[in-house]
């Protein structure tokens with residue numbers, strides 16, 4: 001029995017693929033088939049696979065049905081968390097999705113259990129600028145309006161994260177693994193409100209996705225930082241092989 005994670009499948013069985021990197025980079029060629037084969041080789045029925053957002057390019061649920069059926073038909077228990085591209089998933093209507101797909105768990109404002117761990121998930125948010133740089137590349141400012149909007153998104157996501165932690169704590173859990181779609185910090189940061197919240201609840205790992213292409217694989221934390229293990233699990237980074245989070 002093991003816990004695995006991967007993110008950013010960006011499936012498009014019914015929708016139009018527009019992402020240039022997904023069209024050009026060979027790591028994406030037939031990635032659906034390679035990922036399915038890796039899952040069939042690796043996952044057993046008592047394993048859990050957490051899919052850390054950006055499941056589909058579909059603009060609404062009817063454009064995502066085949067993508068969700070593909071995920072449903074993978075081995076093991078599947079838990080899905082929200083990514084920035086998951087237009088089919090309105091956070092406030094998560095219950096409806098869970099009713100429509102009883103074989104999948106859409107995790108939002110709640111927690112899931114793996115052994116004695118509570119699995120806590122939210123989309124997160126990472127503000128990457130735009131920064132104003134001087135001629136030497138030093139940051140001398142950033143866009144104030146974008147910053148205000150980013151602060152609102154961060155606050156909303158932190159509330160969701162806190163609510164999930166508190167629900168799990170109230171049910172007696174004191175071992176936590178956090179799943180964020182966005183990286184926990186931006187390229188300039190060593191800490192963020194997300195890393196601090198994970199620390200304050202004593203989470204042992206923070207798993208995240210969203211970073212595509214080699215240039216972005218090291219945008220955020222990697223390995224142990226202030227007692228928490230950080231791991232990027234975007235599918236192209238993992239070459240479509242699910243990452244084992246826990247035995």
Ligand SMILES: [Fe+2]
Nearest residue numbers: 008010054210
């Ligand atoms: Fe993505």
Ligand SMILES: [Fe+2]
Nearest residue numbers: 054083084210
């Ligand atoms: Fe993303």
